[in-house]
Amino acid sequence: xxxxxxxxxxxxxxxxxxxxxxxxxxxxxxxxxxxxxxxxxxxxxxxxxxxxxxxxxxxxxxxxxxxxxxxxxxxxxxxxxxxxxxxxxxxxxxxxxxxxxxxxxxxxxxxx
Amino acid sequence: xxxxxxxxxxxxxxxxxxxxxxxxxxxxxxxxxxxxxxxxxxxxxxxxxxxxxxxxxxxxxxxxxxxxxxxxxxxxxxxxxxxxxxxxxxxxxxxxxxxxxxxxxxxxxxxxxxxxx
Numbered sequence: 001x002x003x004x005x006x007x008x009x010x011x012x013x014x015x016x017x018x019x020x021x022x023x024x025x026x027x028x029x030x031x032x033x034x035x036x037x038x039x040x041x042x043x044x045x046x047x048x049x050x051x052x053x054x055x056x057x058x059x060x061x062x063x064x065x066x067x068x069x070x071x072x073x074x075x076x077x078x079x080x081x082x083x084x085x086x087x088x089x090x091x092x093x094x095x096x097x098x099x100x101x102x103x104x105x106x107x108x109x110x111x112x
Numbered sequence: 113x114x115x116x117x118x119x120x121x122x123x124x125x126x127x128x129x130x131x132x133x134x135x136x137x138x139x140x141x142x143x144x145x146x147x148x149x150x151x152x153x154x155x156x157x158x159x160x161x162x163x164x165x166x167x168x169x170x171x172x173x174x175x176x177x178x179x180x181x182x183x184x185x186x187x188x189x190x191x192x193x194x195x196x197x198x199x200x201x202x203x204x205x206x207x208x209x210x211x212x213x214x215x216x217x218x219x220x221x222x223x224x225x226x227x228x229x
Contacts, residue, residue, distance in 0.1 A: 033216075037155075042203065042221040088155060094217075098145035098164055098209060101217055103157035 002027045006091050006104035012112050013078070013085065021076045021107045023091035029102070030095065032074035036060060037088045037106075046089075049074055078109060086111045114139045116206050116220035124226040125194045132179075133189045133223045135204030143209040146180065146187045147217070152200040160202070163187065165209070191225075199227045 004025040013019045025032065031050050035043040045058030049068040063082025068074055074093075078085045088108050092101035115138045125131035137146070148160040163171045163180050170178050175192045191198055204220040 040224075043219045045216065048216060090157065092157075098162070098207065100145075100147045100149070100159045100162060100205070100207070101157070106155050 004091055004093055004102055004104035006089075006107050008107060009105070011107055011109045013109060014112060016080045018077055018079050019109065021078070021089055021091075021109070023074045023076065023104055024072055025074075025093045025102070025104075026072060027093055027095075027102060028071070029093035030071070031093060032068070033092045033094075033101065034058075034064075034066065034074070034076045035090045035092065037090060043090065046076065085109055114141070114144075114206050114208070114218050116204050116218050118202075118204055118220040118223050120223045121221070122224045122226070124228055125191070125198075126228050127194055127196060129194055130190060130192045131194055131225065133191075133202050133204075133225065135187045135189070135220055137185050137187065137204070137206050137220075139185070139206065139208075141208055141210065145207045145209060146178075147205040147207070148176070148178070148187075148189045149203040149205060149219075150198075150200045151203065151222075152197075157203075161189065194227050196227050196229065199225060201225070 007022045033048045034046040044060050047066040049055035065077045090106045091104040094101050117136045144165045146163045150158045150160045161173045161176050177190045179188045201222045203222045206218045
């Protein structure tokens with residue numbers, strides 16, 4: 001079945017470490033997105049990519065980096081420059097037109 | 113820039129009753145899409161219903177229906193015969209239909225719905 005796979009489900013990071021969250025889709029969608037969700041809050045856009053080898057900053061890109069070397073994959077790296085990385089991270093993909101996003105199941109990142 | 117507002121941070125409904133969640137949005141565009149997403153405790157985001165702005169007919173999906181008022185820029189979600197499984201955070205969302213848009217979906221802040229047995 002087609003879908004989006006995010007891994008790991010839970011991730012713990014020590015202060016000063018970089019960590020990478022994985023997002024893979026087999027929906028053949030061109031566009032992919034990373035959102036951050038804090039407790040009781042809405043979704044804030046971190047980065048998005050419309051095509052391979054191209055990506056754009058969202059509203060809260062500072063302290064994060066991404067790559068898009070393959071259509072299926074859009075990993076997110078949370079760098080040590082991100083001062084408050086503890087949050088729930090959602091990856092999504094979409095196809096052109098009036099369709100909504102398909103979301104992954106999310107990664108819960110905790111700084112220890 | 114487009115914005116989406118949900119004025120009810122929390123709502124509750126008795127099981128089997130009907131509840132309406134409110135959403136308003138601001139845009140200067142005439143063609144766009146509107147969505148309601150559900151996020152249960154599992155935190156998996158699920159698309160509940162979708163509305164195309166150029167269609168006057170309100171979308172329905174089983175127990176879920178919308179009241180789309182384009183002139184008022186209002187897009188409310190009605191849940192009929194509420195079930196315990198409807199308890200979740202509900203997000204209203206907007207997507208431009210412009211070809212120049214990068215298809216970003218703009219989300220409202222969410223409404224937390226509790227269902228009382």
